[in-house]
Amino acid sequence: MIVDLPSSTTSAVNKKIVELREKGGVLALGRVLTLVIVTNDGAELEPAVEAANAASREHPCRVIVVARGARKAAPRLDAQIRVGGDAGASEVIVLRGYGPLADGEAAAGMVMPLLLPDAPVVAWWPGEAPAVPSQDPVGRLAQRRITDALASRNPIKAIEQRRANHVPGDTDLTWTRLTPWRALLATALDGPPHEPVLSATVAGETVSPSTDLMAGWLAARLNAKVKRSPNDGGPGLTSVRLDRPSGPVELVRPDGKVGWLRQPGQPDRQVALMRREVRDCLAEELRRLDHDEPYAEALAGWSKVSRGRTPVKAVL
Incomplete structure (x- = not known):
């Protein structure tokens, strides 16, 4: 009605x-x-x-x-x-x-x-x-x-404004879109051999604020160097590589739909990583009404990330 x-x-x-x-x-x-x-x-x-x-x-x-x-x-x-x-x-x-x-x-x-x-x-x-x-x-x-910085005319400028003016209670849907990525990477690191991450590389479109937030989150969480590299061959965030003594953990999504998780000693695993709908991101954000501390950490960790100029190609 x-x-x-x-x-x-x-x-x-x-x-x-x-x-x-x-x-x-x-x-x-x-x-x-x-x-x-x-x-x-x-x-x-x-x-x-x-x-x-x-x-x-x-x-x-x-x-x-x-x-x-x-x-x-x-x-x-x-x-x-x-x-x-x-x-x-x-x-x-x-x-x-x-x-x-x-x-x-x-x-x-x-x-x-x-x-x-x-x-x-x-x-x-x-x-x-x-x-x-x-x-x-x-x-x-x-x-x-x-x-939602991604809906702005200049997504990178918009997320930089969020970073400069963040207060408890603020959040952005470019961060919410990373939930499946963060869950898969955390699960991979929770399993053996339980080694420290020596360095990390995050690649994505130059104009992808989600890629910047992923790099900032890893820099805040890991006691390791994190590099943000451009990769304009695919939509949004395209790959994350975590280097450990036994070999790298890699999560790659070149087409914005299907991802591949690779770990030493394990077969490559295909995972669903479809770009999330706004309604799903909004529903997730409405589940919590308190301060989003991980998002704040990702914004703060941004300053620790080094910037790479050489485009990274996602390889399956």
Whole structure:
């Protein structure tokens, strides 16, 4: 069900939500958080809502979408409420402010009356995010702030801004996309021969922030030299090599779909390493609402990484 409320107010939106609940019983009350999505253009809105709806099946929540309208217009708030099959396991409220209501401070003011009481608030920017999310008017309302440097016009500049302005509660989906890689590498090192890593090489696209974060994480975790090398032959992160006395542990993914794990004394193992969907990354981030310490360590470890200029070719 979709209910449009043109030229409305937040009070009218709240009243309509209560009316829908009492009249049709279409809204459940077991929401665990409020997810505020800040979009910069119309193209971002529907994909972001679809991702939030998919994630809401694991984390029932109220979704508030701030969709900025034309700034050169008379002050007006157009609202829309989506419930039932159009909202997954959540209730979706779309707020589009025009004129002065399109600014950040006004957006935060519109969001506040609609936040669920006594529930955590998570802010998500699916596209371009502010340089300092924690200082953004909407970001100040949230315990967790999710960005996605890969969706920025300049992903490397965006992740550098995250590094320079990181505070507890910040995270980025370029980090979440590394979860399968980190799990496979940690599992490989947990098994015998339990040798120390002498050095590591991480290769990926020049414009891949995930590759930089992987190198930073290894530099923070290993007492070894870590080198970040370019490899523009495949999408995103393409390979990680961990050198040990008995031989290297290598995880290679040249095509963005299937990876190969190689270890001394063991047959090569094929592993699924498909590039993760945004909805899966978002669902993972909503599982934890505390400080993401490994992400902070990866950002801090960035300064310890050496940069290689020679492109690395992933070999199967």
